[in-house]
Amino acid sequence: MRAVIQRVSEASCKVDQQVVGAINQGFVILLGIEEADRLDDLRWLAQKMANLRVFGDENGLMNKSLHDIQGNILLISQFTLFAQTKKGNRPSFIRAAKPDQAIPLYESMITELSTLLGKKVATGIFGADMKISLVNDGPVTIVMDTKDKDNH
Template structure:
């Protein structure tokens, strides 16, 4: 699993020219799933993201989590995070998890953020062509990868 985390002052997702979800202060997540991902990966990433201290405190130090600032999450599925560019000029996506399982895990991930961590979590439309607008705050962008890589 790979998640690109962006701290935002606002973000929105459009499908067919219509805004389907939008947030103010919080996190925009681009979520990619790969072979071998399972509920343990999902739970680990949800916990890490919910508790990640990337919002400033009163002393302008990164000491607060999205929960501490009552922020929201906009979660966007993005299989292209697993693009392989080793051969030729056209990316290959064989490392991305097949859509049926990816969709299930993606929804479980969002549900965990919402139910276990009580973070208002909105989503894009899985598999749709989406237009994402955001204002990155900081800018702060973090890449969180699978459990083995994330422990370092």
């Protein structure tokens, strides 16, 4: 599982020119799911994202988490995060999980993050052509991959 996390002051997702998800301060998370991903990967990543301390404290240091600022999440499924570009100029997405596997994991991530934050997580629509608007605050953009977790 791979996530691109952007600290935002506001963000929204439109499908067919209708806003389907919107937040103020918090994270836009682009989530890629690959065939090898399991629930333990999901739980590890959700914990890391929910507790990520990248919001400024009274001294201007990145010490606060979403909990501390009552921040929100806009979660967007994005299979293109697993693009393979080594050969040729047309990316291959063979590592990305197929919808029958990816949708349940994406829905589980929504539930897990909602539980960890104690509030609803805004989302896009899985598989839809989405238009994402955001104001990246900082800019702060962090990439996390469950392949980096400590398996000991």
